Amino acid sequence: MSEDQERELRERFARLRHEEGGAAPEFGALLRRPVNQPPRRATGPRLTRLLLAAAVLAVIAVGLSRIRRPDPAYAIDLSSTSWHGPTDFLLVFPDDESLRTVPRLGELDLNWRTP
């Protein structure tokens, strides 16, 4: 920001200060006037809010209690079921047994000698 721009900004703030300063209430009058209380709610609405909150909680509680657990009569015994994937056959190929087991090479004969 150039010096001119900064000076212009200061002048604008000075004008604003002048306008607002002139609109300031009289000091003594402001000090001695009755104090404005911030808006407060009476007990009635507070009670209403509490009752409403309680009602909302009650509705939530009833809603949660109505979420039904599965009926045991229709429960599925997963241990008694089995499932086979439709593409299992793709994993079966000839002699795949050799890939799943350790080959037996027979016993080693330590007394073997070359003729």
Next chain:
Amino acid sequence: MDPLPPPLTSVTTGAAMSRVDLEQELERLHPAAFGWALACCGGDRVAAEDALQATYLKILDGRAVFEGRSTFMTWVFGVLRRTAAEERRRGRGWEWGPLSLLSSHVATGSDRHHSDAGVLRSEESSALLGALSALPARQREVLHLVFYQDLTIAEAAEVAGVGLGTARTHYARGKAALRRLLEELR
């Protein structure tokens, strides 16, 4: 707003001040403090007057005590900034809740006594305020304190409750953004 007359000796030394001295000092700062109150309350005159009155009462009742660790002006501005935030929270806390819609017994602004006149501003000043309102709160605060109140950045940092480096950053970024916004408005 005229330049401020010199402060009382007790203010500069931080010695205990009588109520009369405090009132005198607050009256001296009153126009500047009103400007700062408006800035803290988003230009809402009613809220600014309430915050300003609450601040004065807090100081005069001894609930806020000046200990001479800063200038009296920055201390008062700091108290005013906190008080405005407290008033805002207290006044609007419930209003923001969705449950507030259920209540029709809220005291409205019309129930409250205040100066009926708003602050009359020129078009140029309104544009400046409009641009300022588009800035983040911290940048707005620091710019107001430096340009409007003629405080140093260090004093502005004290009032805003931030470190000097942070205030410098807010000042530089805020100034650039404000310049840009004002040019866009032209």
